Amino acid sequence: MIRILHVVHGMDCGGTENIIMNLYRNIDRTKVQFDFLVHTEKRCFFDDEIEQLGGCIYHVPYYNMLNLFVYKKALHKLFSTHNEWIAVHGHLGSCACIYLSVAKKYGLYTIAHSHAINEKRINLKELLYRFHAYLTRGVADFYMGCSYEAGVDRYGKAITNSKKYKIINNGIKADDYTFNEEKRVAMRSEFDILDHYVIGHVGRFSAVKNHNFMLEVLAELKKFNADYTMMFVGDGELRKTIELKAKNMGIADSIVFTGIRKDVPSVLQAMDQFIFPSFNEGLGIGLIEAQASGLPCIANKDGIISLANFSNLVEMKSINEGAQAWAHHIDSVRKSNFVRKDMSSYVKAAGFDIVEVTKWLQEFYINIKR
Template sequence: MAAKRVLIVLGKLKRGGAETLVMNIYRTIDRSVVQFDFIVHTPDRYDYDDEIESLGGKIYRFPQYNVLNHFEYKRCWNRFFAEHPEYRIIHAHMTGSASVFLPIAKKYGLVTIAHSHIALSQKGIRQKVIDLYRLPLKNQADYLFACSNDAGVWMFGEKATTRDNYYIIRNGVDTDKFAFSSDKRDKIRAELGLDGKFVIGNVSRFHIQKNHYLLIDVFAEIKKENSNAVLLLVGDGDLRGAIEEKVKSLGLADSVIFTGVRTDIDCILSAMDVFIMTSFNEGLPVSLVEAQASGLHIVATDTISSEINITDLVEFCSLDDSPKKWACTALKYADGYERRNTKAEIAAAGYDIVSTTEELEKFYLKNWHE
């Protein structure tokens, strides 16, 4: 029997949080039973295109929705479903224009899922338009998914989160892969010249949401107290140049390493001593689940759902706290500590990728209608 093909909707196939979760599931799911195909909103290829195609997935490319192309965008979706009657389930991880395409999918008989990965809006006119478009989702989608309850309440409203069609889908990770390894630590530290250093780290795209400006201010305070401190910034994005300029202006260029996008995040996390996340908002960051799987101490903004505190390794600071207070929290670990294996804790909380994947696979099969 041929695999049931589920349609996954994303913006781009880059190494963001939602994309990483989808790929973690895709690698783990029994692809002889459930296969993923993707609709993306870009003509360009990104980090995961090659892997998806190697795993048997198809990638369809749509124009990015910008309000002005509303009718053309709807025509694209109508044409797609008319030409592809094989799909029975559509899972929208990109919700900005989901209120446009999910009703069309329902018209063609698909089971529709809207999945929230974030718990707070950005500022600006474009975001206000996106916020308006997400309001109908709670009544348009057949099923409402969220990575955390905060993300669910923000996207769908508190009342919707009490319905029977609302599910928390935990951001599971491969706990074996991300478990701390002294060999991985030594390898990365040798590669990046980090031997004997107190390594502060962050893995995220350079975007206004991630608030790297505060992170640099926090590191400047850490550096004042610990001359061996190094900041490891993993990722890429539109604001990278601006952050590089800020680092230079503070005289920290010799102490901050910009690695760009890396595929060996498990190794990178083993090499760190403290992970700091200063984001303005998040849903439930996959990167912080991975960091906890690595036994890494974390200092994170309290705008992130407390659900992220799966272990006792997460400490929260406020965005209103001074950079010095953030720095003092991180500096507690400058003398080192034993990295413990947190696999059992993470699995017990339901954040192991096998548990997440099994839950979704059962859901897809239960809701598949020929």
């Protein structure tokens, strides 16, 4: 068995973390085992499952640019006392140039993985992030990303167009998402929304996901029909802000906040349509899952890359058209009496089946030469 060290901020329930866990659950752990280097001392959402699957979790201080000496010292201590890893797979971009450089000094193969596209607005924090990300270009032995665009944004065209870059599709277990009427009724009963028409979203509460726009869309939908309900699946730093805004808008009673769920494939069954107005996404795993579930979707064409739209279920619409235009489209789909169908063959044909994604990655790890 070989061991790979994955570097993240913390294994909480976010898009990147879910993707890593999908890979971890499906890889042959008699051949490849994952360990995790986290930049937090707190216990995280997936920690118990990681340890049950045989992985170890190691902690270093969160890098804040003022503690470079302390941070590098912790990394040297870690790598000098552990020789079980053949490679370091870095998912945390803000300090990848540092931890990958230290890992290379101890003979480890280094992989940088881009899961997102940087925010378009420029501020000091963003500039510092881009500076560190740029330095990674001269450090890693190999580069991965969830899309071509995510690679170009982080590593530039020269690397992304080279043999040193590989798109790793955000794979899911396609059959888990197949529409099931019994699950739908059970989920809708759990959330007490049996008689509601539900517009759903899965994603963390952060600025890039654009929850404010979703509230505006819901307010417009309520003008068409009082039974419109919005379901938010996830958690994050802006959740309380969104809850307060919904209350001030008078639509809080028409929103279901599920929090973090381990059963997202089942929760998707409860929805009638899916909304995804993100400002920018490296890919958008939520949109992949929604299509796999057979949901009609509406997504921001200025923030979602074409790779994420692999079916005829997605309406690509600019958020610049406004909440009213989005609401009109959603209402028109409702009136069309849309019928969901099994989309598993579409997921597999588009390359998003986790079995095939994991198979490639497993062989890549096994063939690494230290």
